[in-house]
Amino acid sequence: MRIDKFLKVSRLIKRRTLAKEVASQGRITVNGNKAKAGTEVAPGDEITxxxxxxxxxxxxxxxxxxxxxxxxxxxxxxxxxxxLS
Structure with missing residues (x-):
């Protein structure tokens, strides 16, 4: 599943468009790598x-x-x- 959709469905971020914006600003990482809105996530992945x-x-x-x-x-x-420090 795409990370933008996961964040919306899991309700970590309220709207998918907002999740896309946050990803495009480089504020999301998956397993330590910067994530774009289309980055695929799977069970076991760590999202920051x-x-x-x-x-x-x-x-x-x-x-x-x-x-x-x-x-x-x-x-x-x-x-x-x-x-945030």
Whole structure:
């Protein structure tokens, strides 16, 4: 699955267009490599996202095309959340 779609479906980022913008700004890495919006992710991949004031690292647990809001957090495991230094 493309990373922009994964971020939207998992509700880490609310809109897919916003996920594309964040990726194009170079603020997303997958397994340590800068990711573009079309980068494919699979279970076991580590995604690091630089938000405005914090950096969040998650591990992909499962891929789903759609999910309910209550189940969206089962798609990933939060590994680290720290303020941007």
């Amino acid at each position: 996202i630089q938000f405005g004031s914090k950096v969040v690292t998650v591990r992909v647990e499962e891929i789903q095309d759609t999910t309910k809001k209550e189940a969206s957090d089962s798609m990933y495991t939060l590994l680290k959340e720290e303020p």
